[in-house]
Amino acid sequence: MDLGGTMIKKATVITYGCQMNVNESAKIKKILENLGYELTENIEETDIAFLNTCTVREGAATQIYGKLGEIKRVREIRGTKIVVTGCFAQEQGQELIKKFNYIDIVMGNQNIGRIPEAIEEIENRTAKHVVMTDYEDELPPRIDADFESKKTASIAITYGCNNFCTYCIVPYVRGRERSVPMAELIEEARELVKKGYKEIILLGQNVNSYGKGLSEEENFANLLQNICDIEGDFIIRFVSPHPRDFTDDVIEVIAKNPKIARSLHIPLQSGSTRVLKLMNRGYSKEQYLALADKLKERIPGVSLTADIIVGFPQETEEDFQDTLDVVEKVGFETSFMFMYSIRQGTKAAVMDGQIDDEVKKDRLHRLMSLQNSISKKLSMGYEGKTERVLVEGPSKKNKDMLSSRTSTNKIVLFKGDASLEGQFVNVKINECKTWTLYGELVSE
Ligand code: SAH
Ligand code: SF4
Numbered sequence: 001m002d003l004g005g006t007m008i009k010k011a012t013v014i015t016y017g018c019q020m021n022v023n024e025s026a027k028i029k030k031i032l033e034n035l036g037y038e039l040t041e042n043i044e045e046t047d048i049a050f051l052n053t054c055t056v057r058e059g060a061a062t063q064i065y066g067k068l069g070e071i072k073r074v075r076e077i078r079g080t081k082i083v084v085t086g087c088f089a090q091e092q093g094q095e096l097i098k099k100f101n102y103i104d105i106v107m108g109n110q111n112i113g114r115i116p117e118a119i120e121e122i123e124n125r126t127a128k129h130v131v132m133t134d135y136e137d138e139l140p141p142r143i144d145a146d147f148e149s150k151k152t153a154s155i156a157i158t159y160g161c162n163n164f165c166t167y168c169i170v171p172y173v174r175g176r177e178r179s180v181p182m183a184e185l186i187e188e189a190r191e192l193v194k195k196g197y198k199e200i201i202l203l204g205q206n207v208n209s210y211g212k213g214l215s216e217e218e219n220f221a222n223l224l225q226n227i228c229d230i231e232g233d234f235i236i237r238f239v240s241p242h243p244r245d246f247t248d249d250v251i252e253v254i255a256k257n258p259k260i261a262r263s264l265h266i267p268l269q270s271g272s273t274r275v276l277k278l279m280n281r282g283y284s285k286e287q288y289l290a291l292a293d294k295l296k297e298r299i300p301g302v303s304l305t306a307d308i309i310v311g312f313p314q315e316t317e318e319d320f321q322d323t324l325d326v327v328e329k330v331g332f333e334t335s336f337m338f339m340y341s342i343r344q345g346t347k348a349a350v351m352d353g354q355i356d357d358e359v360k361k362d363r364l365h366r367l368m369s370l371q372n373s374i375s376k377k378l379s380m381g382y383e384g385k386t387e388r389v390l391v392e393g394p395s396k397k398n399k400d401m402l403s404s405r406t407s408t409n410k411i412v413l414f415k416g417d418a419s420l421e422g423q424f425v426n427v428k429i430n431e432c433k434t435w436t437l438y439g440e441l442v443s444e
């Protein structure tokens with residue numbers, strides 16, 4: 001095809017880390033499309049590659065180094081521009097250019113609105129490298145997003161974090177907590193529902209502290225209620241709440257609104273009160289267990305998940321047993337389990353009593369094996385039940401099947417027509433594996 005001599009430029013955005021990064025990548029993609037770029041997943045054919053990075057654990061950085069090497073080879077062949085954004089970029093800033101001279105642009109989390117400007121500087125060669133990592137703890141300008149899925153969209157309701165859990169780098173790279181005014185969020189949710197999105201995920205490092213600095217009515221419970229009140233068939237999820245801030249009014253709103261997913265992610269981090277104190281988490285083992293009990297009681301059928309760290313400095317075998325005890329007692333549907341990883345600049349990095357890798361690995365394996373057995377047991381509980389699921393599309397592993405999710409976030413595969421994508425349907429569960437359920441479509 002003759003394009004009149006104009007070559008359409010291609011761009012790739014590779015995302016690491018959490019949902020917040022996924023959300024920001026969707027915004028970056030929209031900006032690139034507005035600049036006339038065509039998006040591609042193939043780095044071999046790309047003219048500009050974005051690495052939207054994470055630095056929450058050491059492994060994140062190692063992954064990024066590997067990817068940088070790969071893109072550098074493409075750059076040598078076709079002059080691909082390389083842009084590093086996200087938390088690792090924010091943390092490293094100028095250092096990244098020193099280490100990897102072939103990076104063109106380093107851009108922090110709050111600066112993605114300035115991508116057009118940065119690209120222009122590089123293209124016109126007014127600058128050899130561009131580094132934009134300054135931030136002022138303000139709300140970023142609102143940017144439209146191009147979500148990968150036509151069913152699931154996310155909205156950042158808060159930016160940054162004030163908690164300073166002693167192991168965590170996030171408050172240092174994402175700045176102080178800021179909340180988006182409630183009216184804006186409701187408007188955004190309304191637009192997404194109108195566009196046909198069926199699942200809306202509210203994002204923040206600590207979503208249930210939403211509203212600090214805003215009016216009294218602008219709190220998390222009211223925000224949830226207002227979004228539930230938007231007309232239409234859709235499901236609301238949110239990550240992550242903090243156990244300490246999980247107030248009764250929020251629980252009541254969830255209990256009376258079936259639009260809110262019956263799956264709550266309640267980061268535990270440790271089951272030992274002593275370690276929780278060292279982590280600056282603001283709750284005890286008993287308080288966490290009491291919260292879990294209350295959630296199960298007030299929200300029948302709720303499924304709980306958690307993040308858990310093993311091998312935090314000074315964690316003894318006894319402390320670790322407390323973690324196993326909480327996992328056992330609560331019965332998490334699944335959990336995200338990590339070995340403690342030193343982050344420079346955090347309090348825990350300089351604590352006495354750092355734990356050997358071997359001990360960490362051993363605890364991680366024991367925790368995982370307990371969690372797996374619990375996940376399996378809970379999964380079996382779905383057998384014979386009929387579940388309302390949101391159809392996500394053809395299963396990646398099994399092309400003949402559709403993949404869908406329950407309100408409790410379990411994956412359900414079943415045979416059905418591709419036209420069901422993006423719809424809520426009822427499926428009777430016939431077979432249960434630990435991570436996947438299999439079923440058949442039933443009429444309402
Ligand atoms: N704000 C969210 C998510 C933070 S990062 C929350 O508080 O839940 C996601 C998870 O990474 C954390 O919940 C924690 O379990 C883990 N994590 C953070 N820093 C870590 C570190 N230094 N080492 C190991 N795991 C860590
Ligand atoms: Fe990190 Fe704690 Fe903030 Fe989560 S709440 S981002 S773990 S400091």
Ligand code: F3S
Pocket residue numbers: 016017018019020021053054055056086087088170174
């Ligand atoms: Fe990683 Fe930043 Fe999210 S450090 S976990 S991408 S907030």
